[in-house]
Amino acid sequence: MAKTYAEQAKLFKAFGDEKRLRILELLRNGEKCACVLTDTLDMPQSTLSYHMKILCETGVVEGREDGKWTYYSISNSGGQTAAALLLELTTVK
C-alpha cells in the first residue's frame, strides 16, 4: 500500500463526520444534484460544498458538471479501496 499515514488518515476522516455520512446515505440511492442535497439536508450551500470537496478529494464520491448544476454520485472504487485498506490495517500479520 503506497499511501502515507497522512493520506490514509485523510481518507478515513472523510467518513468520520455525521453530515458526510448523511450525504453518502442519500447518494446510495443514486446520483443527486448538489441543490437537492442542500435542500434535503437543510444545510447552507457553502457547508455542503465544503463536505462535497472532502468526499471528492478522497475519491469516495464523483462529481459531474452539467451546465449550472453539479451532480454527485458514489464512486464504486473509492469505498472498496477504503474498505480494503481498513481491513489490511486491522489484520494481524
Next chain:
Amino acid sequence: MAKTYAEQAKLFKAFGDEKRLRILELLRNGEKCACVLTDTLDMPQSTLSYHMKILCETGVVEGREDGKWTYYSISNSGGQTAAALLLELTTVK
C-alpha cells in the same frame, strides 16, 4: 445496521489520525505493552493513553491488564465490522 450516524462517525474517526494508524501498524505484529508503544513511538505517556482509549472504545483494539501492565492487541472483529460498514455505506442500493 443499528449504529447511529454519530456512532458510525466515531468509529471511522478512530482511523482518521496518523498516530493511531502508527499504533495499529505496531499492533499488527502482535500484542504490545503500553510501555513499549510509548517508547517505540516516542510519545508522552498521557498522549498514548488518550489514543488507546479511543481505539478501545471503538472496538478496534482490545486491552488486557496484567498486574501493573496493560497489553494491547488488534481486535479481529473490530476491523472487520468497520470494513463491512464502510463497504455498505459506499454501495449503491
Next chain:
DNA sequence: TCATCAAATTCAAAAAAGTCAATATGAACC
C-alpha cells in the same frame, strides 16, 4: 452585454480534537 442562477471560495468565528505536564489511581512488593 446584462441579469440570473448554481456552486465554489473566502474568511472569521465556533466547535472539536489532540497535546502534554501534573496529578490520581491502583497493583506489586517491602
Next chain:
DNA sequence: GGTTCATATTGACTTTTTTGAATTTGATGA
C-alpha cells in the same frame, strides 16, 4: 502500613476541523 512503578485522568493549552454569511466564479438565457 509505605514505596515504587505503570497507566489513567485532569486541565490548560494548541491545533485542526466545521460552520455560514458574504463574495466570486462560471454557465445560461434574455
